[in-house]
Amino acid sequence: MISAALSQMAAQLNQQFRSNFQLAEDVAVVSNLVELDGSVTPNANNKLVLTLVNIEKDTMPQRPHGGGRSLDDRLLQSNAPLYLNLYVMLSANFGAGNYAEALKYISQAIAFFQIKPILDQRNSPGMDRRIDRLVLDIENLPIPDLNNLWSLLGGRYLPSLYYKVRMITVDAGAISGQLPFISDLRPLLGKE
Numbered sequence: 001m002i003s004a005a006l007s008q009m010a011a012q013l014n015q016q017f018r019s020n021f022q023l024a025e026d027v028a029v030v031s032n033l034v035e036l037d038g039s040v041t042p043n044a045n046n047k048l049v050l051t052l053v054n055i056e057k058d059t060m061p062q063r064p065h066g067g068g069r070s071l072d073d074r075l076l077q078s079n080a081p082l083y084l085n086l087y088v089m090l091s092a093n094f095g096a097g098n099y100a101e102a103l104k105y106i107s108q109a110i111a112f113f114q115i116k117p118i119l120d121q122r123n124s125p126g127m128d129r130r131i132d133r134l135v136l137d138i139e140n141l142p143i144p145d146l147n148n149l150w151s152l153l154g155g156r157y158l159p160s161l162y163y164k165v166r167m168i169t170v171d172a173g174a175i176s177g178q179l180p181f182i183s184d185l186r187p188l189l190g191k192e
Helices: 002-021 096-115 143-153
Strands: 028-030 047-057 074-078 082-093 118-120 133-138 160-170 175-180
Touching: 002 028, 002 047, 002 082, 002 096, 002 118, 002 133, 002 160, 047 096, 047 143, 082 096, 096 133, 096 160
Parallel strands: 028 047
Antiparallel strands: 047 082, 074 175, 082 160, 118 133, 133 160
């Protein structure tokens, strides 16, 4: 589900870039900037890189979660869905000779998500059916926090933007139990 969310964001950006800049190849990619051994990730050169930086449980009050009914008229129990927020860094990873390109792509990404801050089934064809919607909000990071984040990512600062992506729902759909469904309480209360 998380991979599908980031892939959808990249696909939407690539569609926008192809339309605006007449490109044949994808520029937005989902990737790390640096490999675990510290080397530069080869598929991230001259790309706008979407990197998952953090995952958090959404602490907003959850929607009521009801069970369903089985074919033999039992009430099905299941765990409530888990709502997650993803923190995604968009980094323009272009060499020094292409700094203007870096600024062009990061600016275009900002403009695109400002116009289309919600990705859903209606406005994003091909979106994974398990995703109801993605709501993108720019998060402001103070310079010390930004410095710490880039240190954790193992790279040097690049033109970048930090987004909070809300409404990721994880629902395994597994049934954890079945209860008999009682439709008439009169026999239980001794009343007929």
